[in-house]
Amino acid sequence: MNIARPLIQLVSWAILVSSVFLVKALANDSTQNLSIAVGWSKPPYVIALNDTGYEVELARQVFKRMGYSITPVYVPYGRTLSMLKSAKVDAALTLSENTATQTIHLTDSYIQYQNVAISLQSSNFKIKRPNDLAKHSVASFQTATKILGKAYADAIKQVPLYVELPDQRRQVGMLLNGSISVLVMDVNIFNHLHSALEPIESRQLVSIHNIFPPSHYHVGFLNSELKEQFNRALNDFQASQAYEILVKKYHIFQEALSTH
Missing domain, CATH: 3.40.190.10 (Periplasmic binding protein-like II)
Structure with missing residues (x-):
């Protein structure tokens, strides 16, 4: 019995299979x-x-x-x-x-990001610079005092209540339910979350205070x-x-x- 032919076929098949896996590996690496x-x-x-x-x-x-x-x-x-x-x-x-x-x-x-200060319009706050935040309770995002400049960091030292939270949905909720009086966050994030938390027909009006550069x-x-x-x-x-x-x-x- 001639075993050379089956052996050659087996080796050829092994090479073919190895080649297929090599091509796939190279494709994945690309x-x-x-x-x-x-x-x-x-x-x-x-x-x-x-x-x-x-x-x-x-x-x-x-x-x-x-x-x-x-x-x-x-x-x-x-x-x-x-x-x-x-x-x-x-x-x-x-x-x-x-x-x-x-x-x-x-x-x-x-x-x-365009960070802003946000208050309920019914509060009628006049906030034209970071120092104006000093008399309000404020919530913001994590590391805000490092990112928003010295004037903001100095003002925050004087506020009656200040929190930085990772959950920005919770921050918006705190403004809407009156737990804090001013919220500091990116305007696009606020608009998105405000729309999600309050239906348009009963949405509270807010004031956007542009007191920070981009x-x-x-x-x-x-x-x-x-x-x-x-x-x-x-x-x-x-x-x-x-x-x-x-x-x-x-x-x-x-x-x-x-x-x-």
Whole structure:
């Protein structure tokens, strides 16, 4: 009996199977995955329930142009930087300029938030500068005193009550139920959450006090080459029609309900 032919067929089959798995492995490697620290849900920027939101989708599009897929790791906003510093993630979103160090490499600004002070219109508050907050009870987001400037940090030292919370839905609820008198947060986040918490027919009117400049945010990397790749991909994406479609999808630049 000639066993050479079956043996050759067996070897050929083994080579074919190995080749198929190698091709699949190479295909999977062509789109590497990065873990990204993302602050807890901040709709319309971050909607953790289904991995969407303006900021998450923007980041996903930019990383895709770099050849990467991403896995968001949702943590309280104040922990994103520590997650990156301890190398538990490959990158972190929404980092302010003052977080740059020799080991934390920040990209160009990829997103800006417009933080404002918000009060119920029925309160008739006149708030024209951060110092005017000193006599009110205030709620804000985590690390606000580090991000919103010295005048804000000094004013907060004098307020009768001040809290920083990771759950921004709860912050809005505190304003609407009278637990605090002034809320400090991004205007787009407030508009989204206000619409979700109160039906339009009985929605309380609010005053938006524009007392802060826009806050520019960056992606942080431990790898400086990834930072440079991100900057190039970001410029490419922002010049595309896909970017315009994304902005319109989430109504990022919509008007505030009322301004003073």
